[in-house]
Amino acid sequence: MALPSAYSLLDPFPWYQQMRHASPVVRDPSTGLWMVFSYEDVQRTLSDWKRFSSQQGRPRGEQAQSPLSSSMISTDPPRHRQIRTLVEQAFTPRQVRALAPRIEVLVDELLGAAEKHGQMDFIQEFAYPLPVIVIAEILGIPATDRDAFKRWSDAVVTGDPHGSREMAAYFSTLIEQRRHDLGEDLISGLITAQVEGEHLDAQELVGFCMLLLVAGNETTTNLLANTVLSWQDAPAAYDAVVQDPALLPTTIEESLRYRSPVQSMYRFTTEDVELSGQRIPANSPVLAWIGSANRDEAQFAQAQTFDPARTPNRHLAFGNGVHFCLGAPLARLEATLALTAVLERLPNLRVAPNAVLTPIQSQIVSGVKALPVTFGP
Numbered sequence: 001m002a003l004p005s006a007y008s009l010l011d012p013f014p015w016y017q018q019m020r021h022a023s024p025v026v027r028d029p030s031t032g033l034w035m036v037f038s039y040e041d042v043q044r045t046l047s048d049w050k051r052f053s054s055q056q057g058r059p060r061g062e063q064a065q066s067p068l069s070s071s072m073i074s075t076d077p078p079r080h081r082q083i084r085t086l087v088e089q090a091f092t093p094r095q096v097r098a099l100a101p102r103i104e105v106l107v108d109e110l111l112g113a114a115e116k117h118g119q120m121d122f123i124q125e126f127a128y129p130l131p132v133i134v135i136a137e138i139l140g141i142p143a144t145d146r147d148a149f150k151r152w153s154d155a156v157v158t159g160d161p162h163g164s165r166e167m168a169a170y171f172s173t174l175i176e177q178r179r180h181d182l183g184e185d186l187i188s189g190l191i192t193a194q195v196e197g198e199h200l201d202a203q204e205l206v207g208f209c210m211l212l213l214v215a216g217n218e219t220t221t222n223l224l225a226n227t228v229l230s231w232q233d234a235p236a237a238y239d240a241v242v243q244d245p246a247l248l249p250t251t252i253e254e255s256l257r258y259r260s261p262v263q264s265m266y267r268f269t270t271e272d273v274e275l276s277g278q279r280i281p282a283n284s285p286v287l288a289w290i291g292s293a294n295r296d297e298a299q300f301a302q303a304q305t306f307d308p309a310r311t312p313n314r315h316l317a318f319g320n321g322v323h324f325c326l327g328a329p330l331a332r333l334e335a336t337l338a339l340t341a342v343l344e345r346l347p348n349l350r351v352a353p354n355a356v357l358t359p360i361q362s363q364i365v366s367g368v369k370a371l372p373v374t375f376g377p
Helices: 013-022 039-047 061-065 079-089 093-097 100-117 122-127 129-139 147-158 161-180 186-192 202-233 235-243 245-258 328-345
Strands: 025-027 034-036 119-121 264-269 273-275 278-280 285-289 372-374
Touching: 025 278, 034 039, 039 264, 039 273, 039 285, 079 186, 079 202, 093 328, 100 119, 100 122, 100 129, 100 328, 119 122, 122 129, 122 202, 122 328, 129 147, 129 186, 129 202, 129 328, 147 161, 147 202, 161 186, 161 202, 186 202, 202 235, 202 245, 202 328, 235 245, 245 328
Parallel strands: 034 285
Antiparallel strands: 025 034, 119 372, 264 285, 273 278
């Protein structure tokens, strides 16, 4: 989709605001894609799965064979409910909470390697390796194979089919190995989990592993880095949470709202639908701009201000309805433990002077490729 020059990957928010006021629901004539910008309309698009399908608009041809097209993110009820129920058996809140001690050890190791230098690449040395190691250990993936994760994850979010095929082949082989040698890892749990006598099939297993790797890695990495960028936008908010760490939970929720790691999601209409007075025909592709909804002045007072004490904060960063992000508790846990340690061990944290920020080339996820920071007494 060709976006207007007013749209910037680093700062799309002025364009969002312009569109919410001028054209909250609009069709791109070059692609036929309908774009939705207001909180109310985005929330409905994400939650009303009967009219806005995640499955109906799946790609055809070669891309339709991608395991991601069979994952939870690309299915509707009732199959979505069956898959999610199976996955939840091996990914319970109790199991997520049990990861806390291991996450704390990893945070300590990563910060310990960097804190004595007074500067670091916050993403490459901390925000990226932390969730990747956590997810790799959850899935039971050998440490020697983690180096390929970043390349594969980048390939998925930027639309490179070669990297997606490589990742699918890797997980297919790993799953087949697990079938003959079950362990205590999540892949083994997913192989044995069943609901109403049904297991996940091979394509669905691969799809979930790919989804967990990409979504868990990108969401948490960008949540951590985008929080630092939000503090750079609002130094008073950073000072406030340093002085009162009890503000960290609401700070994390505000970061999710203010710089959402996921900026947009696709849906496909199953019938004629009306949003904000615009009729969207059946069988139309729809792009719901989550990043715009989370800055909607009709929903959030002083929406363009980063407020670490904002409450309530009904952001849509993790989606809404049946597709609400299964990994949200893990992302919140990792962010809480990681940022608690960052505030304690990296005093006076700042984005490095003259740092050149390069955005991830994606309109779906939002973040930067590197984030040089300085810190110290």
